[in-house]
Amino acid sequence: MRSIHEANLSGQDTTEAYIREFPNREQVRMMKIWLENHEPGTFSFTGLVDPTDVTVVTPQATVDYGYCWFSLSDGPAIVHAPQYELFCSVSVFDMLHNVPAVIVNPARPILLIRPGQEVPNGDYTIVELETDQGLILIRMVVVDNLDEVQALHPSIRMEGGSGDMTRPVQRFSPGVEEAGRAIIAAGIPFLNPDEAFGKCSGDVGDITLAGGVMIGQLGTPSDTVRYGTILTDADGAPLTGNDTYELTVPQGIVKGDGYFSITVYDSDTKLLIPNDLGVYDRTTYSAEPEPDGTYRIILSPNGKGHNAIPTGRPFYAILRAYVPVPGADMTVGITRH
Known part of the structure; x- marks a missing residue:
């Protein structure tokens, strides 16, 4: 029986093969x-x-x-x-x-x-x-x-670990690659971060895994880390670098030996956004909680505000909960000021 990756290298120049191969390529x-x-x-x-x-x-x-x-x-x-x-x-x-x-x-x-x-x-x-x-x-x-x-x-x-580093990658025509990436990107808004990554082949569907890798390569399964993606405001509009937003991180999402982080990324590059303050995230260690155990975090163009993170460009944010509480509500409230 051929492995999944051997099937990917069969020479099929299709969007389905590209999506299967995407994690290996990355x-x-x-x-x-x-x-x-x-x-x-x-x-x-x-x-x-x-x-x-x-x-x-x-x-x-x-x-x-x-x-x-x-x-x-x-x-x-x-x-x-x-x-x-x-x-x-x-x-x-x-x-x-x-x-x-x-x-x-x-x-x-x-x-x-x-x-x-x-x-x-x-x-x-x-x-x-x-x-x-x-x-x-x-x-x-x-x-x-x-x-x-x-x-x-x-x-x-x-x-050890210094063996043969050769790893094959299937090539695709430009049209198939463009179509495959478009399909992966189109599925990201509907992606459940808790189901994006698996421990072995077959745990996660091809489009789901490819979407997880595209938006957050090196993400991990939900029993060790849970993720929440903040892509739009409460009205469904993309997040801009000109507006100020208030996020509410729910309480009780991590166990006593865990922690959470909210990190902001440039929508185009998926990298940290440069800013004069050198602040790119807020975590259990760097944010002050509210009396009820939630965390109120401001995302603003200049980084001003309570537990603030500067933006200044179109962006999205990711909530990570390390050593998570199973089944805890990871929904982040968001309002635009």
């Missing part, structure tokens, strides 16, 4: 950019992400990312992560944008393995991948402690 694109300056099986770190970082669309701002692209073609690999008092997560992605594991504040090394490979001796959290190549993404929340976070970088490492 993963390979990101991997190639990273490999231009880094070796497989080694970690690189972003520090605090700013608008000049174009490695991945829709990044978080007050997070230090660690990236490690790897290959298991020569055997398993082991990831060592540090103990950290604030939020730290280790996400494992394959090239089809499956997310077989997200481990929060890992207590032991993580073993990455392909089916049929021999498991080495040791006490590991074992994660099995569907593709040889993949990505480890480490997120460490930064709360006025960047020096402390950066001091942990040497302890974050991978044993």
